[in-house]
Structures are given as structure tokens and as C-alpha cells.
Amino acid sequence: MDSVSGIVTLTTDFGTADGYAGAVKGVILSIAPDSRVVDLSHDVPAGDVAAGAWCLRVAAPTFPSGTVHLAVVDPGVGGGRRPVIVSRGGHLFVGPDNGLLSLARGEVDAAWTIEPDRVRVRDRVAPTFHGRDVFAPAAARLASGAAAQDFAVRMQVSALESLPLDLGWSEEGGVAVGRVVHVDRFGNLVTSLPADLLVRSCAAGGSADGRPVLAAVACYEAIPDGGVAFIEGSQGLVEISLRDGSAAKSLGLGVGAEVKIITSPGGGQ
Amino acid sequence: MDSVSGIVTLTTDFGTADGYAGAVKGVILSIAPDSRVVDLSHDVPAGDVAAGAWCLRVAAPTFPSGTVHLAVVDPGVGGGRRPVIVSRGGHLFVGPDNGLLSLARGEVDAAWTIEPDRVRVRDRVAPTFHGRDVFAPAAARLASGAAAQDFAVRMQVSALESLPLDLGWSEEGGVAVGRVVHVDRFGNLVTSLPADLLVRSCAAGGSADGRPVLAAVACYEAIPDGGVAFIEGSQGLVEISLRDGSAAKSLGLGVGAEVKIITSPGGGQ
């Protein structure tokens, strides 16, 4: 990391009403008064590490190089999981090593284990709030230009925990098969199938857990009333959407559902 | 627009958990590192253009002249609706031309249609996420001082879409008649009736869809237990409120309900 942007983003499952997210911001601004704290989300479902990892995957890459991303969805706080710093894709990620940082984009260049006693600003690290007592001071110092090794120890990149996000898919006999990997607020079903399948194949429709999905459309407005259709999503993946409603609710499907797209004439027959 | 404030406000229906709002922020801060991104709301109900327009109406006017307001409630994304920039009341509004920008205050001075290929920073504009790929780059460049014509084409102001917010009302025989135009988080019913009706007339009470509403009170605390009353709202309009509770729920009413205020002794009899 040659230089820092001075931006610290926050991704947590704290909500805001209890003051925990605010406490994190105060720590950062006390240590790094010139940093800019930017909320990505405090509404990650409580304890849902995979949802937090997805949020980081979607949002982090658009930030300037040298941004510090503080992420805390940390049901194992105070236990055996490591507090870490991960350098990847020109960004620094700070959080628990429970997979939360593993879906972000870019190659992992280096990783460090934070030593809480070298970074804390309180007398004692609360075993239930490393967001405030460990991760926020670490992120603030990085955003101020400190080196990770000032308060953290280099670790093997291969030792980092990762989540089982499966963006795999296969194609055989004119049918591409993947899975739903995320459901968003609008009820769009994000799949593991690459969006360019839709472009190259003029996909003729398909199915999700056996229920019919209409051929790819160019925009939500083109989806016929009452039907769900394939569409090019914003993450470079095929999504299944409903016009003015939730495809997830309409189909009764969620993460893990099998998705098939007919990619050649006569495919799947 | 002589000069810009460097502030970019955000009003969306994205929620925050999926990372979409965060992605928009990152794009803005990458293009305009010195801008200040300010959340108005990411909690506009999904697809509710009118609710987003109301949020902008309430919040935008308090910002400094030269502020850029990025607004995305955009069920027609990728379809035929235009991506636009609207200059009104000393502010710049960037978003889809679906009525979302039409309730903001101030006269419209000028409008432009954004040309996505002249403003995008990604290889390809995703048909489902113009917030990130079209509107954010446009807003960031405006906040940096670029001119709209650098990436947008002047259009007729009269061609802009508008929402049917009806702030009309009438008065006859000592009774003023209007409608509920918004229900807020607290359950206050905001009406189309101007608040100065309450001041000039010592309003004697009235009704909402036939249910009695008590005479105007000076503050929530003055509302008798169990009753709803007229009160001077913060938008210059009469509101109907309950003490420590939701008038909307108590009356079972929402947007569109007819509201009558007796403005002269003997009115309505």
C-alpha cells in the first residue's frame, strides 16, 4: 500500500440505535481526525457473516485505492478467531478473520494478525466489542498512514479463513447450471452464472428449482406482468427479477436454489 | 450554477445491506475525492418514486446553494426513461426522469439529458444499476465543477416528467377542503392545506374522511388524550397528529384522504 486515501468505510451488523456504530466512528475520528468515515452498512443481518462479506464485495471496489474498509460482523468476538488486516486489490480490510473479508475482490497481497494490546486506546479491551477497542483503532492508524506492522504481525495469506461462496457453474447439452448466491432488498435473485451468458447465447429462458424463468430481458420494464426473467445484474452475474416486485417472494426461493439457463436452441431437451 | 458547494447528497431506495449505496459512494469519492457525500436516505420504500420525491422536497432546500442531489428510485432503470440533470432553486438534481425530481422546491432553470457513454467510468453500463454507472459519475463530476454540457445534452424543461402531487385546496362556506399528501414515520398526516389557515382562522376543528379532528393546537402536548388535532407542520402545511402515537393508524387513513377545516364560525353547517 503506497498511500492511503484517508477514507475509512464501515460495514457492521450493529444497527445504529444502540450507539455501537457511533462509538466506532468516534474512536476513528479521535485517532485520525482528518480521516473521512463513510458508512457502507450497519444493517447487515445480526451475525450474518456471509451477508456482510457480500456487502463488502459489492461496495468496496468502487472506492479509491488506499481506502481502509473496517468490517465487523463478529459472533466470535473475544474467542479464538484472529483480528486481521488484509491487503487486497489496493485496499486494506480490517476485521475478524471469520470469512467476512474473504469475498472482497482483488488478489490478497498480504495479511497481518492485529495485536490488540499494541493498538488499543482503552485500558482494557472489552471481550464483546473489538469493533470499538481493536478494529477501529487499527483502521484509524492505517488511514493515518501507519504501517500494519506497527501493531500487527505478518501472517500467511493461506491461513486466512474463507467463506464457501460458490461462483461455480457448468454447461452441458446447451444448458448452463448455477445457483442463487444472494437475494437483495428488492428480491432479485443473484446467481453464480456469468452475465455474458445472456449476451452470447440469446438465452431462451430456463428455470429456478424447476420453476420457469423467462428469456433474458434488457431491463425490468421488459419483464411481462406476472413473470420472472433473467437479466444482466450489476455484479457481472445473471439475476432473476420480477417487475415491480420480489422474485424471491414470487418464486419462494433463496440462496442455494439451482438455476438453469438454456443457452443453445434445443438445449435441455 | 455559478459555483458548487462540493456536497453530494444521496436519496435512494437501496437500503444499505446489499452494498449498492456503498458502491455509489465509492464511485463519487473516486471521481471527486474532495466532495462530501451526505446521506439523506437509503430507506425510501422500494420503487416508491413519490416517497423519494417527498424526501427530496423536505430535505434538499436546507442545503447550501450549489449542492448536488443524487436521487435514485428507479424502477424503470435501463428502459426508456431519461437520465437527467435538473437545475432548480440554486441546486442540481441528478437522477431518472420519472417524477422523482419534480417535487423539489424552486424554479427549474434548466435540464439536461445525461449521455451515459460520456460519463461512465466502467467498460459497460449495467442495465440494472445506473445509480453506480451513470448517476454517480455525473453527480461527482458536477460536484467537482464540471458543466452539465460536458456529458449531457440540454433538453426542454417542459419535457420533464412530473408527479401529480396535488397541493391544491379550496374554501367555501367557511370550510377549507384539501387532502392528505404524505404520512410520516410518526404517523402524522401531512395535508395540502396551508398552515396559515390555522393562524388566521382560529380553526374550529374539522374532519378527515368524515372522522372528527379537533381544533388546532400549538404543540403535540396540547392534544387531548385520545384525540387527533390539527397542527402547524414543518412544511408550511396543516398536519393531523395524535399525542404520543400515530394519527394515521388511529384514524385508519393515508394519502388521498379528504380533510376539512372549519375556518369561520358556523362554517360547514
Place this chain on the structure above:
Amino acid sequence: MDSVSGIVTLTTDFGTADGYAGAVKGVILSIAPDSRVVDLSHDVPAGDVAAGAWCLRVAAPTFPSGTVHLAVVDPGVGGGRRPVIVSRGGHLFVGPDNGLLSLARGEVDAAWTIEPDRVRVRDRVAPTFHGRDVFAPAAARLASGAAAQDFAVRMQVSALESLPLDLGWSEEGGVAVGRVVHVDRFGNLVTSLPADLLVRSCAAGGSADGRPVLAAVACYEAIPDGGVAFIEGSQGLVEISLRDGSAAKSLGLGVGAEVKIITSPGGGQ
């Protein structure tokens, strides 16, 4: 207050969708363009003064000295309650004098009653929105370095309203007795019992409204499946938690529940 940090934090029950929180931000940035506005929360439950006060208690102390904390949970807006500025613990708090500011940490050094007509920037103060019309201008001017006495009148500190947060507890016969004072988003029950009870006593377990609570654990992961246990919370207080779930829901308890910890062998027998 020798110098200001230029930071203005916001704690409200406005939500964001109606534009009220945004309007407050715009007023602040119009008056104090160089200030930094930081959201603590807009999700305090509507009208819940105690919840807002708790949020401030948790978040405010981590901010730099000289920070201005604007807080508005104000069911009595427009009525008899005073609009005030409170200087405590090196921070300035601006809001209604209804107890909202009374749980923040640090000694109260001074208090002032704001005179709305000396601080307002609109022609008329709306009786329903002092957040925008009174508190925001006051906070912005303080953040710009203005003195409270420029638009407020010194008042007796002893005249400030306070909330009945009872952090009292007692110990007798080897049993410490306190109460639940807050329930957070995760369902953790925060008690009035000081966390060092757990350290010094190797607490042997106890109860909450008569239901058994397991002996103190070092982290959430150490809580046996299906049980609730005492744990050192982040506020210096004992909390009662469940692993991967809500202790509040599991026990069916909330604020006010009596909590007992056996602090000596044989205690409570």
C-alpha cells in the same frame, strides 16, 4: 470549552425516509460549511427518550473533545420543555431538556437555555420541528466556534431534567442484585451490575427474574448451547447473553428485570 472539533454528531428518532434528518444536515452545512456531520443514529424508536439517551451514552464519549452532539427525541417539541445546551465531559450537547442529554458521561460544567429567536435562520420556528429550526442552527454555530451565550442564556445545572436510569445495585449474603437497564439489537440484556464483579468473584451464576443464568464466560462462543450466561459488556457492566441469539427473547425479559449474581461460594443459600 476551549476549542471545537468541528464535528457535529446526530442522534434522532426521525428515521431517514421523510427527509427530516436530511433537512437537519442541510441546515448545519449551510451555517457551518466546514463542519463534519456524523450520524450516530436516526433509528431511535419514535419518542423513546430513554433509548436516545442510552445511544448518546454509548457513542458520545469516544469522540474528540470539543465535539457537538445534536440530539432530538422530542415528543414535547413546541411545548414547555426548554431547548438547551449542556457542556459535559469536554463535549457540548444540544437538544430538548427532557432527559435525553442526562445519561451522557462526564460532569456537567454548564448549561444554557437556547433562545430560538436569536438562533433561527427561518422567518418562523415551526412548532413541530425544532430539530431543523432551533437545534441545528445552535449546533452549527457552536461547531463554528460561537459561544453558547451568543444565543442562549446561562441556566442552573441543577434545573436540568434527568432520566431515572438506575445503575444502582447492592450486595448482601454473597449475592449481588441489580436490574436490566437496556436491551440491545442483539438481544443482550445490559444490567446495572458493574462488570468487575465478574472478574473479582469468579461469579458462580445467578438469575434474571428467577430464571437461571450461567456463570460468567469470557466470550459469546463459550456460552453452552441453549443457555444464557453472564459476560463482561462493553459499557463496563455485566450483560446477559445467548450464543447466536437473543437472550431477551429467550428469557422473555426486558428493562427492569431483576438480576442476581452469586458472588461468593454459598451465596444466596
